[in-house]
Amino acid sequence: MTGDLLLGQTLGFTGDPFAAPWEEVAVHRRRGGVLVDRGRIRAVGEADALRAAHPQARVHDYGQALISPGFVDAHMHYPQTPIVASWGKRLIDWLNGYTFPQEARLANPAVAGEAAEMTLDLAVAHGTTTLASFCTIHLHSADIFFEAAAARGMRVVAGRTCMDRNAPGDLRDDPRSAHDESHTLITKWHGRGRATYAITPRFSPTSSPEQLEALGALWAANPTCLMQTHLSEQTDEVAWVRELFPDARDYLDTYERYGLLGERGVYGHAIHLEPREIDRLAEVGAAVVHCPTSNAFIGSGLFDMGLARRLAVGLATDTGGGSSFSMLRTMAAAYEIAQLRGAALHPAELMWLATEGSARALHLGGVVGRLAEGAEADLVVLDLASTPAIAQRAARAESFWDMLFPTIMMGDDRAVLSVWIGGREVEEERP
Structure with missing residues (x-):
């Protein structure tokens, strides 16, 4: 040889x-x-x-x-690369003040292409060889990201973000278009080369029950896809979910009741979980993703790394809410947050999280990382x-x-x- x-x-x-x-x-x-x-x-x-x-x-x-x-970044937003390290917002204000205006710019395919190329170049420069990204509601935003990754030979996970409420009009879709355009992208990209498709409701506040139900049906029909979303990132977000879904047992139930809880589900942040939510995530074998620089940067809270004893836990930059493209810096932030919760993560645990742990969360264990x-x-x-x-x-x-x-x-x-x-x-x- x-x-x-x-x-x-x-x-x-x-x-x-x-x-x-x-x-x-x-x-x-x-x-x-x-x-x-x-x-x-x-x-x-x-x-x-x-x-x-x-x-x-x-x-x-x-x-x-x-x-x-190579490092595996299990949760990020390539459209937000141009707004990384923007000042002074919490989650809902961040979305309205920075994220939504920036994502609207990706209606222009040239802007989407520039963001995809820049993101992948920055990731590789920092030693990241696989990343899982949210795209925007624009079908071409996912096409462009997958194409840019394929040109580099990179293994990536991505999906068209779905939102039909509580977002600007130019960033809203509807249950039918969310389902059909996601299906088109699954047919085109899932399992092609080194691409994995993730069905991607942003989070339950920006999806109506009808859209969540449509995406749950899509996942049931395409069970080898991943499903990525956000869960219990900030306390005011959790309170908002209670208002929007008064009949739900908790935040996780807003996904579970519509078929969006499963073994191949990947839930970003997961800081403010209820005991029932932890139990259900563990029962189905779902993964959560720790985003420590983001959690600190926009004041979300302190992730409990003790969850790694029961759940698959990945590690992620969450750029652009996260403030660094470096998984080294992300490991450092994970160490610091664990210290604030009374635990000192060993370097072996940190390196595992940034490689095999994140790969396992994305159901790529043994493939990469x-x-x-x-x-x-x-x-x-x-x-x-x-x-x-x-x-x-x-x-x-x-x-x-x-x-x-x-x-x-x-x-x-x-x-x-x-x-x-x-x-x-x-x-x-x-x-």
């Missing part, structure tokens, strides 16, 4: 560090290697053994840098001494984890030495 052999430190997992002690499931090799060929990982092991077994492979020696699965034979070869190589501040701290490290943690807490795109997508190094493809 020829292929490419990446050498450096490697980090993978044999299991979930929230279900077993991290020491038992984290696999670090100080001098490891990853053999890549025809878009997949063909072997992971000790560097010397792999070099001896595959003498014809092209060698890429990254020294003490860390080879990891995993450093193991047979997984798709999406990789990021991290310089663990990328800035003077990080380098001086890493130089004093007494263990690998002590060396990695400063990059998690202080790293950014400067830490990204190389990105591989589908077994090809991105830098080598740039003009």
